[in-house]
Structures are given as structure tokens and as C-alpha cells.
Amino acid sequence: MRPSGRPRQADIARLAGVSQPTVSLILGGGAAAMGIAEETQRKVMAAAEQLGYVPDPIATRLAAGQNNLLGLYTFTSTFPTEMSHAYYPFLVGIEEESAAQGYDLLMFIASSVTGERPHAQVLNRVRLADGCLFLGRHLPVPEMDRLLATDLPVVYIGRHDEFGDRLPYVGADYVSAGAAVVRHLAELGHERVLYVREADEAITSVDREAGFRRGMDECGLAAEVVRTDGADLTPERLRAWRDQGVTALVTEATDTDAAHRALLAAAEEAGLRFPDDLSLATLGDPADRPAGLTGFAVPRREMGAAAVRLLTKLIAGDRTVPRHQLMTCELEPGETAAPPR
Amino acid sequence: MRPSGRPRQADIARLAGVSQPTVSLILGGGAAAMGIAEETQRKVMAAAEQLGYVPDPIATRLAAGQNNLLGLYTFTSTFPTEMSHAYYPFLVGIEEESAAQGYDLLMFIASSVTGERPHAQVLNRVRLADGCLFLGRHLPVPEMDRLLATDLPVVYIGRHDEFGDRLPYVGADYVSAGAAVVRHLAELGHERVLYVREADEAITSVDREAGFRRGMDECGLAAEVVRTDGADLTPERLRAWRDQGVTALVTEATDTDAAHRALLAAAEEAGLRFPDDLSLATLGDPADRPAGLTGFAVPRREMGAAAVRLLTKLIAGDRTVPRHQLMTCELEPGETAAPPR
DNA sequence: GATGCCACCTAATCCGCATTAGGTAGAGGA
DNA sequence: TCCTCTACCTAATGCGGATTAGGTGGCATC
Numbered sequence: 001m002r003p004s005g006r007p008r009q010a011d012i013a014r015l016a017g018v019s020q021p022t023v024s025l026i027l028g029g030g031a032a033a034m035g036i037a038e039e040t041q042r043k044v045m046a047a048a049e050q051l052g053y054v055p056d057p058i059a060t061r062l063a064a065g066q067n068n069l070l071g072l073y074t075f076t077s078t079f080p081t082e083m084s085h086a087y088y089p090f091l092v093g094i095e096e097e098s099a100a101q102g103y104d105l106l107m108f109i110a111s112s113v114t115g116e117r118p119h120a121q122v123l124n125r126v127r128l129a130d131g132c133l134f135l136g137r138h139l140p141v142p143e144m145d146r147l148l149a150t151d152l153p154v155v156y157i158g159r160h161d162e163f164g165d166r167l168p169y170v171g172a173d174y175v176s177a178g179a180a181v182v183r184h185l186a187e188l189g190h191e192r193v194l195y196v197r198e199a200d201e202a203i204t205s206v207d208r209e210a211g212f213r214r215g216m217d218e219c220g221l222a223a224e225v226v227r228t229d230g231a232d233l234t235p236e237r238l239r240a241w242r243d244q245g246v247t248a249l250v251t252e253a254t255d256t257d258a259a260h261r262a263l264l265a266a267a268e269e270a271g272l273r274f275p276d277d278l279s280l281a282t283l284g285d286p287a288d289r290p291a292g293l294t295g296f297a298v299p300r301r302e303m304g305a306a307a308v309r310l311l312t313k314l315i316a317g318d319r320t321v322p323r324h325q326l327m328t329c330e331l332e333p334g335e336t337a338a339p340p341r
Numbered sequence: 342m343r344p345s346g347r348p349r350q351a352d353i354a355r356l357a358g359v360s361q362p363t364v365s366l367i368l369g370g371g372a373a374a375m376g377i378a379e380e381t382q383r384k385v386m387a388a389a390e391q392l393g394y395v396p397d398p399i400a401t402r403l404a405a406g407q408n409n410l411l412g413l414y415t416f417t418s419t420f421p422t423e424m425s426h427a428y429y430p431f432l433v434g435i436e437e438e439s440a441a442q443g444y445d446l447l448m449f450i451a452s453s454v455t456g457e458r459p460h461a462q463v464l465n466r467v468r469l470a471d472g473c474l475f476l477g478r479h480l481p482v483p484e485m486d487r488l489l490a491t492d493l494p495v496v497y498i499g500r501h502d503e504f505g506d507r508l509p510y511v512g513a514d515y516v517s518a519g520a521a522v523v524r525h526l527a528e529l530g531h532e533r534v535l536y537v538r539e540a541d542e543a544i545t546s547v548d549r550e551a552g553f554r555r556g557m558d559e560c561g562l563a564a565e566v567v568r569t570d571g572a573d574l575t576p577e578r579l580r581a582w583r584d585q586g587v588t589a590l591v592t593e594a595t596d597t598d599a600a601h602r603a604l605l606a607a608a609e610e611a612g613l614r615f616p617d618d619l620s621l622a623t624l625g626d627p628a629d630r631p632a633g634l635t636g637f638a639v640p641r642r643e644m645g646a647a648a649v650r651l652l653t654k655l656i657a658g659d660r661t662v663p664r665h666q667l668m669t670c671e672l673e674p675g676e677t678a679a680p681p682r
Numbered sequence: 683g684a685t686g687c688c689a690c691c692t693a694a695t696c697c698g699c700a701t702t703a704g705g706t707a708g709a710g711g712a
Numbered sequence: 713t714c715c716t717c718t719a720c721c722t723a724a725t726g727c728g729g730a731t732t733a734g735g736t737g738g739c740a741t742c
Binding site for chain 1: 347395396397398399400402403408410429436439440444445446447448449450466467468469487491493
Binding site: 350351361362365366396397402403404405406 | 697698699700701702
């Protein structure tokens with residue numbers, strides 16, 4: 001049976017009057033084709049062209065162990081219907097860099113039909129590609145663990161230290177970015193800056209606070225940190241802070257943006273405006289980032305591109321690349337922070 | 342060389358004291374394993390379990406003859422940086438339905454910032470999927486023609502009649518939708534409705550006008566059509582139409598939205614408001630659709646899903662499916678159309 | 683004219699699994 | 713005892729391409 005009408009190397013070989021291995025050598029290109037007569041190469045290339053030959057990625061991978069396909073697996077729907085297209089910038093970066101590196105993208109889809117453990121199935125299919133990018137908040141640890149046990153190159157987009165050095169990733173440098181935001185506030189003249197963070201201990205939250213502290217430290221200021229669940233951020237509390245001499249607030253953007261939202265709401269209710277009454281900065285990209293908000297931007301597009309570069313290097317067998325990369329986030333001065341008044 | 346340390350069927354076979362094909366039969370499950378002794382099955386299953394066997398998807402697919410991959414090729418960047426994410430809803434539908442059908446998505450990347458990849462080359466590579474979806478405004482006719490000459494199942498998203506029956510597609514039924522919008526206006530009491538369209542003769546524009554005319558016809562009204570390049574839509578002209586008794590305007594949404602935008606601008610300048618002074622409806626989805634605009638919605642998500650269904654049927658060899666499908670667009674009553682005043 | 687040497691290409695295999703045509707052993711019948 | 717069936721399993725092969733170890737013919741050399 002010949003399942004597809006696609007031409008194979010054997011067809012080219014017949015047409016060109018050579019053997020299949022010769023075709024493979026020539027189409028394989030470069031160094032391997034060195035010892036082959038120009039004339040033969042021309043014939044073969046012409047035949048391949050004429051037949052519209054395209055190598056079968058499956059066979060290629062089976063035989064050679066690679067097929068120029070980069071897998072992309074998101075642990076939720078790749079194209080989220082609900083959430084603001086948070087993944088989109090990643091995809092843009094991934095697409096661009098993949099094209100630049102000569103890879104096509106193989107998007108693996110967590111089938112909703114498989115129910116129970118959808119990831120197990122897909123994580124197996126993932127091995128179709130030469131390597132795979134992962135994206136998404138909730139990472140299924142056991143399946144990932146099994147995948148890491150294989151030799152498939154993998155890169156996670158986003159910081160994930162659960163697996164230590166075993167899981168390469170490209171993340172954002174929240175620490176440096178947080179410190180930069182604080183320095184910006186200090187340069188504006190703020191001396192009492194309060195960090196309002198959520199109770200969540202996610203690595204990103206930890207990093208942001210570390211960044212805040214580092215920035216304060218570098219400026220010789222005392223770091224004050226408050227944890228909130230959102231509800232306890234009352235207008236009175238805000239006013240009290242202000243009366244005590246606090247001139248700037250820093251919050252963090254998370255998946256829920258609880259602290260950020262609560263702060264905005266409380267300020268509104270208290271009749272406090274930014275930056276007139278208080279300065280405000282936010283560490284991270286809130287989902288509905290108000291224009292002019294002081295903080296930093298997560299370079300999602302660049303992260304996507306960097307992840308592709310890292311992955312292709314891993315595929316190429318490069319053992320020297322740093323397996324954990326943190327991208328710099330650009331400071332966004334914005335308009336919610338100004339000199340204290 | 343044994344590239345991966347994973348166990349294969351041969352290993353199981355050795356451990357269970359049977360042959361590799363036997364293992365394949367048993368693990369292949371169900372019907373094929375019918376003629377195999379229970380005892381043997383147990384041994385094999387136990388061995389597989391013990392070794393932690395997981396079938397290699399590559400080899401499986403090579404042997405099975407198809408790879409469960411749907412290609413997706415957009416004639417522009419798949420993830421446009423600039424334009425409002427017009428393709429996004431298509432992608433959502435495509436992803437969902439692909440998952441439901443058990444296919445993964447292979448995204449072919451056309452142009453990139455670096456190194457142009459001519460369509461010809463990519464259209465060749467496209468053939469590595471079991472079938473391919475196409476998306477995008479500008480379709481390279483000669484290359485497409487060559488691709489259609491092969492037996493690769495293909496579905497275009499969007500109406501494209503250049504290739505007649507050779508190119509299956511899933512489009513939107515602009516004619517019916519246009520007629521429905523006009524009927525809506527007529528029901529509101531409008532009798533003199535003016536269609537303001539662009540000069541472009543794209544099939545979609547032709548359809549929209551046809552829809553307008555059909556709607557008017559069904560309501561026993563005379564169709565009046567004006568072509569514009571945008572610049573000639575002066576405030577005076579709008580006022581003149583109104584003074585002559587026109588109570589409703591209909592425009593079309595295109596890639597540039599020239600007519601639509603010009604009309605809004607001219608109305609603003611003329612101090613005419615919708616629906617107070619004139620009623621307005623737009624055929625299609627303008628890029629920045631103002632909330633409440635009367636018109637119809639293009640069911641992009643459903644189109645994506647329908648395209649996947651059509652493609653999978655074609656792949657399965659179904660020769661009876663209608664190769665051209667037009668999806669119904671929902672009327673959006675909106676607020677820019679009201680009874681004439 | 684035998685030998686050596688290249689330059690070019692092909693035969694043979696493998697990758698891991700699926701499939702089909704056979705083969706073997708044991709049971710049952712004559 | 714010989715033959716025929718089943719019941720079970722295996723040998724052989726293919727999928728499409730990569731790789732390696734040869735093989736062949738022509739030309740130069742002694």
C-alpha cells in the first residue's frame with residue numbers, strides 16, 4: 001500500500017536514474033553531497049522539483065532523529081477564548097524566531113476529549129518534534145517529570161524551578177526590573193515607599209519582592225512590605241499610610257491582579273489620585289494595563305524568541321548554553337509616579 | 342545506535358519470550374489480539390508494564406501511513422503584529438475542532454522578518470501534513486494551482502472561486518446576511534436605503550452588494566448604490582442624501598474599511614448622528630467595530646471549526662461532502678439603526 | 683599490462699512498529 | 713500410523729529516509 005500519493009526518494013531516484021541513497025545524499029545537502037557529480041546532482045534536483053518532493057518528517061525523524069519541527073505545547077488552550085490574549089505576544093516571538101531558524105511550528109493541542117489526563121497523551125505525541133516549547137501557568141509535574149526523563153530537548157517559557165536544572169526555561173528578570181522601578185521612584189524623590197503584595201508565594205511574587213527590597217537597599221531606603229488579600233485594603237488604610245508619610249506605593253501584577261485592583265479601588269474610594277496624592281508603580285503587566293501606569297513591561301515577544309533560540313541550541317547538542325535565562329524588562333516610567341508633593 | 346534509552350517492543354518481546362510482532366498485536370489491542378492466548382497476553386502486558394513501555398509515535402505513524410497532522414498556512418504572518426488580531430477567532434475555532442478530531446496543528450510560516458520564504462517553497466513543505474488549511478487575503482494563484490494538482494486535501498478559509506470546484510472552502514454567506522440586514526432596516530420602516538460601497542471588486546464586495554440588492558428586492562424597495570473611494574464622501578453629500586429622503590445608509594467592512602470610516606468621519610463633520618439623523622448599518626466586521634453598530638457578525642470561530650471538519654472528511658476520502666460551504670452570519674440589530682424620524 | 687587510486691555511486695541496514703502470509707505443534711479423526 | 717485441522721505465533725516485509733561499507737570503472741603510473 002502506498003498511503004499517500006506523495007513522491008518519495010525512490011520515485012526521484014527512478015526518474016533520475018540513480019539509487020535512493022544517492023537521492024538522500026544529494027537532498028541531504030551540503031557536506032554529504034560533496035563527492036557527487038554536479039551533473040547527477042542537477043538531475044536529481046530537477047526530478048525532485050518536478051515531482052514536488054517533500055521529505056516525510058516522520059520518516060526523517062525515525063531515520064535521522066530530527067525533522068525541523070519545533071513543538072509548542074500550552075498547558076491550557078493555546079488560543080484562549082476567555083482571557084485577554086496574554087499568550088499572543090509569546091506566539092509572535094516564537095513564530096518569528098522559528099522562521100528565522102528554519103523551523104516550522106507543530107502545535108500540540110490538549111484535546112478536551114481525552115478527559116482524565118490529557119497531558120499524558122500529548123506529552124507523548126510531543127516527541128514528534130525535534131524539541132518542544134512549553135507555555136502555561138499550570139504545569140503537570142508528574143508528566144513533565146517523565147518527559148524530562150527522556151532526551152527530548154525542552155524549554156519552558158516562564159520561570160519554573162521545580163525541576164532545578166533539568167528544566168531549561170526563559171523567564172523575565174523580575175528582580176532587576178523591580179529594583180529599577182524602585183530606583184526610578186527614589187530618583188523622583190520618594191523616600192518612604194510601601195510595597196503592597198499578595199499572600200501568594202509563587203516564585204514570581206518572591207522575585208518581585210526581592211527586587212523591591214534590592215532597589216530600596218541600593219538607594220539606602222528602608223523596605224516596607226505589606227501583604228494583602230485585597231479585602232483589607234480599605235480607603236482608610238490608604239489615607240493612614242499617606243498621613244504617616246508614605247509617598248509612593250508599589251504593587252504587583254499577578255494572574256488575579258488582586259492587590260493591584262484592590263489598591264486602585266480603594267484609592268478611588270478614598271478620593272486619592274495618582275500621582276497627585278500618591279505615586280503608584282506596579283511590578284509586572286496587569287491584564288488590563290491602564291495606559292500610563294508606571295512599572296515595567298514583560299518582554300513577552302523577546303522571551304518567545306529567546307526560548308526558540310535556546311531550544312534550537314539544545315537540539316543542536318549545545319551543552320554550554322545557560323539553561324536558565326532571564327530577560328530584562330524595560331522600565332516604563334509612566335505617569336502614575338511623579339515627585340512627591 | 343540506540344538513540345533513546347526507552348524500551349521498545351523488541352525488549353518486551355525478549356523479556357516475555359515472544360516475538361516483536363506478537364507484542365505489537367497484543368499492545369495494538371482489541372480485535373487484532375483475538376487469536377492470542379490469554380497467558381501470552383498476560384506475560385506481554387506484564388513485561389510492558391515492568392519496562393514502562395510507551396510506543397514511539399514516530400514509528401507508529403510511519404508504519405500506519407498517516408500522521409494526524411493538519412497543516413495551517415497563512416499567506417501572511419500567522420500571528421500578525423500590527424493588525425488587530427483578525428485571524429485570532431479563526432485560530433480558536435481551528436484549534437478546538439482539531440483537538441476534537443484528534444489532529445495536531447502544523448503551522449507553516451510564510452514570511453518572517455528575516456529571510457523571505459517564498460510561497461513556492463512553503464507550499465511544498467505543506468504536503469507533509471495529512472491536509473492543509475489556508476488562510477489569508479492574498480492567494481498566490483500559480484503556486485496554489487500546482488498544489489491543487491496534487492492529491493493533498495486542502496481547505497481554504499474564506500470564499501475563493503478562482504479555482505472553481507477544485508479549491509474547497511468555507512466562507513461566510515454575505516449575500517444572505519446582507520439581505521437580512523436590509524430586511525431589518527425595512528422592518529424598522531426605512532424605504533429609501535442607500536448602499537455606500539468601495540470600488541474594489543473583490544468577491545466579498547460583490548456578494549455584499551448582491552445581498553443588499555436582494556434584501557431591497559424582497560422588500561419591494563429600489564436599490565440605490567453609490568461607490569466611493571472615501572475622499573468623495575463629503576459632509577455636504579451626506580446632508581444632500583438626507584434632504585432627498587434617504588433615511589438609512591449601509592456600508593461595507595473591508596480590509597481598509599475605507600467606506601465605513603469615511604462615512605463615519607463625514608457624518609461627524611456634518612453633525613449627523615446615528616440613529617438620530619440617519620440610520621446606519623455595516624455589512625461585515627469592521628476592524629474596530631464600535632459597540633452597537635448595526636450589521637452582522639462573521640462567525641469566524643465557527644468557520645475555523647467547519648473548515649477543520651471539512652478537511653478531515655476530505656482526508657478520510659469522503660467524496661460526497663459539499664466542497665464549498667457558506668456559514669450563516671448572525672444579524673446584529675445594534676443601535677445605529679432605528680425607525681426613521 | 684598489471685597496479686594503484688580516485689571519483690562516484692549503490693547494496694545493505696537500520697530506525698520502531700504494523701501487517702500479512704506462513705509455519706509449527708498438538709489435538710482429533712480415520 | 714498418517715492425515716487434517718485448529719490454535720498460536722513468527723518470519724518477512726514495508727513505511728521513507730539516513731548512513732556506512734563497499735563496489736565499479738576510468739585514468740595515471742611503473
